Amino acid sequence: MNKQRNLRGLLAALILCGSADQVLADGNLLAVGGMLRASNSLVYEKLIELAGGTEQARIAIMPTASGSLGSSKRFQAELEALGVSAEHIRIVGIDRHNYQDTMNDPAVVAPLREASAVWFVGGDQARIARALFNADGSPSLAMQAVQAIYDKGGVVAGTSAGASILGARMPTAYGVVMDTLDFGVATAEGRRGTALLGGAGLFKAGVIDQHFDKIEETSSGRAARMASYLLEQPAPGKGFGLDTNTAMWIKPGGELEVLGEGYLTIMDPAAAKKSFGLYGTRIDDMRLAMLGHGDRYDLASGEIRPDAGKQPIEPGNEYLVGNRLLTDLSAVSAINRAVLYGLADNTASRQLGLMTRYNPANGYHYGYRFEFSKRADFAAHSRFHDSQTNYSVSGVRLDIRPVTADLREPAAGAPRDAGNGRRGDAIRAVTFRGLMTLNAEGAFEAERPITRGELANALQMTLSAEPNLKAVPTLSDVPAEHPLREHIEVVVSNGWMDGAERFDAQRPASRADWALACKTLVERFSGATLSKTVALQDIAGLAAPNAEAAAQTVAEGWLSANQGRFEPAAPVKRAEVAETLARIIGL
Secondary structure, X not given: OHHHHHHHHHHHHHHHOOOOOOOOOOOEEEEEOOXXXXXXXXXXXXXXXXXXXXXXXXXXXXXXXXXXXXXXXXXXXXXXXXXXXXXXXXXXXXXXXXXXXXXXXXHHHHHHHOOOXXXXXXXXXHXXXXXXXXXXXXXXXXXXXXXXXXXXXOEEEEEOHHHHOOEOEEEOOOOOOOHHHHHOXXXXXXXXXXXXEEOOOOEOOEXXXXXXXXXXXXXXXXXXXXXXXXXXXXXXXXXXXXXXXXEEEEOOOOEEXXXXXXXXXXXXXXXXXXXXXXOEEEEEEEEEEEEOOOOEEEOOOOOEEOOOOOEEOOOOOOOEOOOOOEOOOOEOOHHHHXXXXXXXXEOOOEEEEEEEEEEOOOOEEEEEEEEEEEEEXXXXXXXXXXXXEEEEEEEEEEEEEEEEOOOOOHHHHOOOOOOOHHHHHHHHHHHHOXXXXXXXXXXXXXXXXXXXHHHHHHHXXXXXXXXXXXXXXXXXXXXXXXXXXHXXXXXXXXXXXXXXXXXXXXXXXXXXXXXXXXXXXXXXXXOOOOOOOOOOOOOOOOOHHHHHHHHHHHHOOOOOOEXXXXXXXXXXXXXHHHHHHHHHHOO
């Protein structure tokens, strides 16, 4: 064993001295959580070192995830500033537009075959995956070249999307974090709720997620989606969530080391359990650790080794005494605050936090309560350096529960007139998620016709879409301060409801309105395309989009027609909309 270690050390030393021809059983991975700053010399220098040093490094930059070459050119300039010759840095000509023509072109792939390192820029990791694998799942020439870099002891690295692609499975790039708790793990990209897609498969210990502390300067809370998707089947392994401007270096021997200013969150789902139903997601006993700069983690054993300069935080020596409820865990660095300051350096044994959403129609809000608590094996270490404290934390338990606005169990806030059976369940499911609302007395009013304003609200709460800025409606009867003005703008500008000049929000929605809305919901939420049609006797006078939607939704079994009559002017009951929403979403 010692001889093998010595041999590996010798080979690694030869590579670092510039011998790019030496071969190891496997190479290095360097994953960055996004927003890598030029001032983070630790990460840049590590990449250059692992690639062979400034003189011998041959670095290929893959721009595929991005919408432009801007980030690739900036990264190239930053490497040049650190001493790598411009002749030794190549931007590979495989982008999101031409990948089908270039990923198997030997001339285009040549820079990868000659490289000792490859760097994947950020953007959308699904774009990278499409360039690495052919339609039949076989590796493209580009993927074969990336694999060869790794196999010969080079380094495969990337930031943001370029970090997630390294794993065998990876989360989708976009979407609201809480959607994965509300709607479950998605079955494909582009749906509400994070989906797990296939990645490059170089990192085999689990899933790499990124922007764990923040997305730009707005929000994050991605630990919530990770806790959910780690409990899908087949099990994807552990979760490794990287903060921005922070890297994890996975060494050939299976040891992981954290580099940079933020933290690596490791989630272990081995003992965790999840349920999903009418009231969203419940998760019990997710195990969590947070590692800072210099900390090491053994991928095989799970052993955490805090950096040598860190000292244990002994009970009684914590800096803080007690904590408060954190009301927005989707805020920048909020989950770090919960674990590091609410538990690690705190006398408290638990930290509570919330992730919430509201409906502007009446201010209804709901969400999920997160409880972080100290397990029996809880441990925390810290080091004070450069006016900041850097922590290592392990043995944290995370439990997630759906709650009402007043932090009660969801059933306690369910509509009092929901009823029983399938319809009652549908009403409870959609009202908990705020897709439809209750009146001031807590009743759903299932038999009341839904208004056009309520239908627009249900459409946008379900689809969470953006307005078509080229077709923003006038809406002369919907003042700017109206609580649903933005929702109505979205649905009308996208052509999902009519009324660009005057919307008539209080008028009952007709079945013609509902047909177009229903078609939109089915196609946009599930990704299906309605293609069947049926002849209807009474739709000749409708606008073409409404008539087509009526024929298609009836043919596909979403709406009904009695003996070929659709009755397009008839009102639509709120119960019908609730049941259809629940069916579309799969609740």
